[in-house]
Amino acid sequence: MAYRIALLGGSYDPVHHGHVALGEYFAALLQVDQLRVIPTGLPWQKATLKASSQQRADMLGLAFAGRPFSVAVDLQEIARGAQGLPTYTIDTLRQIRAELGPQASISFLMGADQLQRFDTWHEWQSLFGYAHFCVAARPGYDMATAGLPPAVAEAFSSRLGTPQQIRNTPHGLTYLAQDFAVDISATQIRAALQRGEKADSLIPPLVLDYIEQHHLYKS
Ligand SMILES: Nc1ncnc2c1ncn2[C@@H]1O[C@H](COP(=O)(O)OP(=O)(O)OP(=O)(O)O)[C@@H](O)[C@H]1O
Numbered sequence: 001m002a003y004r005i006a007l008l009g010g011s012y013d014p015v016h017h018g019h020v021a022l023g024e025y026f027a028a029l030l031q032v033d034q035l036r037v038i039p040t041g042l043p044w045q046k047a048t049l050k051a052s053s054q055q056r057a058d059m060l061g062l063a064f065a066g067r068p069f070s071v072a073v074d075l076q077e078i079a080r081g082a083q084g085l086p087t088y089t090i091d092t093l094r095q096i097r098a099e100l101g102p103q104a105s106i107s108f109l110m111g112a113d114q115l116q117r118f119d120t121w122h123e124w125q126s127l128f129g130y131a132h133f134c135v136a137a138r139p140g141y142d143m144a145t146a147g148l149p150p151a152v153a154e155a156f157s158s159r160l161g162t163p164q165q166i167r168n169t170p171h172g173l174t175y176l177a178q179d180f181a182v183d184i185s186a187t188q189i190r191a192a193l194q195r196g197e198k199a200d201s202l203i204p205p206l207v208l209d210y211i212e213q214h215h216l217y218k219s
């Protein structure tokens with residue numbers, strides 16, 4: 001049977017329960033051999049990040065430690081960022097496809113906020129040649145295809161696959177998880193921490209300890 005992997009890219013400033021739930025949801029649905037979490041290096045569509053690359057990667061390791069499935073933190077986007085290269089998912093997928101070969105089932109996971117802007121991603125139409133794209137609903141964002149840019153709606157609705165099809169093919173399918181609903185964002189957490197609140201219901205305890213030890217998100 002071909003190797004199966006799910007990729008969860010993000011800024012993780014900081015990682016929170018929503019990310020962990022998203023990874024767990026699709027790791028189980030797709031029965032992956034590995035979940036690979038990939039912190040961005042230079043996310044070209046985001047304002048400056050608060051925590052350093054090292055801190056965001058450290059927090060990711062803490063958040064995903066001890067899961068009942070294999071998790072790896074992939075630092076390739078941070079390495080490219082250190083060379084001044086913007087983070088493009090297409091570059092990451094090309095590297096991982098070259099690493100795992102043509103048969104591996106590779107699924108890129110994301111929330112509905114990114115689905116709504118998917119046509120702004122670098123070389124977005126080429127992405128389906130490297131991975132499947134699995135999207136989780138997110139409170140406040142419309143995932144009905146009618147609410148999406150027409151080209152994104154067409155691309156995603158014409159490629160819809162079942163979990164079984166995604167598990168058994170290398171790339172090119174989409175999946176929309178309408179039943180996922182975790183109302184947490186890193187923006188909300190940064191704001192709460194800046195107000196001096198603990199945000200302990202939103203972040204894994206080890207990550208909260210790390211944030212306190214490193215005096216992050218106070219300003
Ligand atoms: N609560 C959530 N439900 C579903 N998807 C989520 C959730 N939180 C984050 N994601 C998804 O995880 C990926 C990484 O998200 P990111 O690190 O930017 O966190 P965020 O909470 O969206 O951050 P920010 O508030 O700073 O924009 C994105 O694809 C995003 O859509």
Ligand SMILES: O=C(O)c1ccc[n+]([C@@H]2O[C@H](COP(=O)([O-])O)[C@@H](O)[C@H]2O)c1
Nearest residue numbers: 009010011040045087088089090121122
């Ligand atoms: O490739 C792109 O142009 C692109 C544009 C926007 C977002 N992404 C990726 O989408 C993932 C989630 O991004 P974000 O900003 O929600 O943390 C992360 O892996 C980003 O690198 C990728």
